[in-house]
Amino acid sequence: MIRLETITKQTSHRILFFEASAALNRGEKIGLVGPNGAGKTTLFRMITGEEAPDEGQVAVEKQVSIGYFNQDVGEMAGRTAVAEVMDGAGPVSAVASELAVLEAAMADPGRADDMDTIIERYGEVQARFEELGGYELEGRAREVLAGLSFSQEMMDSDVGALSGGWKMRVALGRILLMRPDAMLLDEPSNHLDLESLIWLEDFLKGYEGALLMTSHDREFLNRIVTKIIEIDGGALTSYSGDYAFYERQRALNEKQQQAQFERQQAMLAKELKFIERFKARASHASQVQSRVKKLDKIERFEPPRRRQSVSFDFPQAPRSGEDVVVLREVSKGYGARAIYQGFDFKIRRKERWCVMGVNGAGKSTLLKLVAGATTPDSGSVSVGGSVKMGYFSQHAMEVLDGDNTVFESLESAFPQAGQGSLRALAGCFGFSGDDVEKKCRVLSGGEKARLVMATLLFNPPNFLVLDEPTNHLDLDTKEMLITALADYDGTMLFVSHDRHFLATLSNRVLELTPEGIHQYDGGYTEYVARTGQEAPGLHP
Known part of the structure; x- marks a missing residue:
C-alpha cells in the first residue's frame, strides 16, 4: 500500500535516513518509535508528499487516500466545531457551509425582500446535502466529537474560541471522520483526557484501514498496534508485535x-x-x-548502538509531619457553577493520591486549592508541619524567563549548586551538550516540561502536587520520571491520563463524579478491578 524504498534523507546537520526501507500494508496497525529528532515527523511528511527523500522513493498505491494528523493544526475560526470536522469529508462540507449561511439569512429580518429566492435556494442545497448523506455525516461528526469529550454547546460554538488543546481534538476528529485508507497520526494521544483516550483506542481498534502512528503513551500503543517500526541511526527496523514485545526483543x-x-x-x-x-x-x-x-x-561486528538512557536519583527529602494537607468544609465555584461543596479531605504522609474525573469535574481546581494557587470560597485548607511542597502545573511552563538559557534557569534556581551537578541534572532530563545553551523561548512544550520538572525535583520537596506531569514527555523521559518517582520517599497528589503512570505510582484514588466524591484505598490497578472501569466517565 505504502512502501519506503531505500530512502536517504539528510537535514543541514545530520543524516536522518540512510538506504532505509519499510512498508505499510492494508489493515496493519503500526507504531513508529525512535528518540526525539530521529525523523518520525519527517517520515510522515515524506509519505504525504510534503517532503521528498534525497535518494530512494516513497511509493503510494494509486487511489489510496491518506489522512494525516499532526500537532500543527493551523488557524481555525468562523465555523462551528461540527462544521470544521465535516470539512475533512470532501464536497459535502461546502454544501453544509452554504446551508448554514442560508439558515442565517432566513432568520435575518433585513433579508425579508429576498426571502423567496433564499428559500428556493435552501431547498436545492438541502436536497443536495441529503443526496450526499450530509445528515448522516453530521450525526457521525457529533459522535466523534462526543467521543473526544465535546459537549453539545462546544460542538455548535465557534471553533476559534477554543483553546489550542481543543483545536487539536477538532483536527483529530476531522481525520477520524474522513476514515481514509491510511491514517498517519503524529501524537494523537497528547491533549486527551483518559475518557477520550479510551474512546479513541476503541475507535482505532475498529478502524479497518492502515494505521501508522507515534505516541508517548505505551499503554495506548500496546492496545492498538501489532507491529513496531523503529527509527534508529538512520535505519528502519520492523518488529512484529506490540510495544512491550518490541522492548523485550530490542x-x-x-x-x-x-x-x-x-x-x-x-x-x-x-x-x-x-x-x-x-x-x-x-x-x-x-x-x-x-x-x-x-x-x-573478516567482517567486523559492531557493538550495539546504545540509546543514551539516563536515570535520576532523588536526594533524600526532609520528613514531613503525618498530616500533610487537611481540607475542611471546602466550597469552591466559578460563577454559578459549584465545583466543591462542604468537601472534607485529608492526605497523610507517604500517601500517593491520583485524582480522577471527567473534564470539568474539578481535578486541577483541587490541586490549585492544595497548592495555594487558588483559595476556597469557604472552608479551610491547612498544610501540615514541616511540609515542603513542589507544585507542577502547565502554567509553570508559561512563566519561564524566555531570555534565560536552560543552564541559566537552573543556575538562578540553585545558585549554591556546582556547575557539574547542574549539568548532570540537565543531562538526566534530556539536555546534553549544547542543549543547555538553548534559550527558554525556543524550547518545545516537552523541553519546557522537562526543565520545570528538573527544577522541581533537584532540591526535592516532601510533598509533590503534579498536574499532568507527563504531557509532552517522550517515552524515555517518561520512563525515567516514573522510575525516579517510584523510589521517591515523600507524599504525592497528582492528575494524569497516562495509565502506566497511574498504575505504577498511585496507592490511593480520589474519584470526582456528578453523583459524589469517592475515595478508594489501593491504587489505580485496584480501582479498575473494583469498579470495572478505567475512568469515571466510562461505564462497564
Whole structure:
C-alpha cells in the first residue's frame, strides 16, 4: 500500500535516513518509535508528499487516500466545531457551509425582500446535502466529537474560541471522520483526557484501514498496534508485535549483538597476539601471512548502538509531619457553577493520591486549592508541619524567563549548586551538550516540561502536587520520571491520563463524579478491578 524504498534523507546537520526501507500494508496497525529528532515527523511528511527523500522513493498505491494528523493544526475560526470536522469529508462540507449561511439569512429580518429566492435556494442545497448523506455525516461528526469529550454547546460554538488543546481534538476528529485508507497520526494521544483516550483506542481498534502512528503513551500503543517500526541511526527496523514485545526483543537483540561483538574481539585479540609473537620468525612466515589475510577478510561486528538512557536519583527529602494537607468544609465555584461543596479531605504522609474525573469535574481546581494557587470560597485548607511542597502545573511552563538559557534557569534556581551537578541534572532530563545553551523561548512544550520538572525535583520537596506531569514527555523521559518517582520517599497528589503512570505510582484514588466524591484505598490497578472501569466517565 505504502512502501519506503531505500530512502536517504539528510537535514543541514545530520543524516536522518540512510538506504532505509519499510512498508505499510492494508489493515496493519503500526507504531513508529525512535528518540526525539530521529525523523518520525519527517517520515510522515515524506509519505504525504510534503517532503521528498534525497535518494530512494516513497511509493503510494494509486487511489489510496491518506489522512494525516499532526500537532500543527493551523488557524481555525468562523465555523462551528461540527462544521470544521465535516470539512475533512470532501464536497459535502461546502454544501453544509452554504446551508448554514442560508439558515442565517432566513432568520435575518433585513433579508425579508429576498426571502423567496433564499428559500428556493435552501431547498436545492438541502436536497443536495441529503443526496450526499450530509445528515448522516453530521450525526457521525457529533459522535466523534462526543467521543473526544465535546459537549453539545462546544460542538455548535465557534471553533476559534477554543483553546489550542481543543483545536487539536477538532483536527483529530476531522481525520477520524474522513476514515481514509491510511491514517498517519503524529501524537494523537497528547491533549486527551483518559475518557477520550479510551474512546479513541476503541475507535482505532475498529478502524479497518492502515494505521501508522507515534505516541508517548505505551499503554495506548500496546492496545492498538501489532507491529513496531523503529527509527534508529538512520535505519528502519520492523518488529512484529506490540510495544512491550518490541522492548523485550530490542533488549534481546542488543544482548546477542554485544555477545557476538565480545566473542569476535576475543578471537581477534588471540590472532593478533599470535601474529605479533611470530611475525619475525621465518619458520612461521606462512602461518603469520595466512592469519593476516584471514583477518583482512573478516567482517567486523559492531557493538550495539546504545540509546543514551539516563536515570535520576532523588536526594533524600526532609520528613514531613503525618498530616500533610487537611481540607475542611471546602466550597469552591466559578460563577454559578459549584465545583466543591462542604468537601472534607485529608492526605497523610507517604500517601500517593491520583485524582480522577471527567473534564470539568474539578481535578486541577483541587490541586490549585492544595497548592495555594487558588483559595476556597469557604472552608479551610491547612498544610501540615514541616511540609515542603513542589507544585507542577502547565502554567509553570508559561512563566519561564524566555531570555534565560536552560543552564541559566537552573543556575538562578540553585545558585549554591556546582556547575557539574547542574549539568548532570540537565543531562538526566534530556539536555546534553549544547542543549543547555538553548534559550527558554525556543524550547518545545516537552523541553519546557522537562526543565520545570528538573527544577522541581533537584532540591526535592516532601510533598509533590503534579498536574499532568507527563504531557509532552517522550517515552524515555517518561520512563525515567516514573522510575525516579517510584523510589521517591515523600507524599504525592497528582492528575494524569497516562495509565502506566497511574498504575505504577498511585496507592490511593480520589474519584470526582456528578453523583459524589469517592475515595478508594489501593491504587489505580485496584480501582479498575473494583469498579470495572478505567475512568469515571466510562461505564462497564
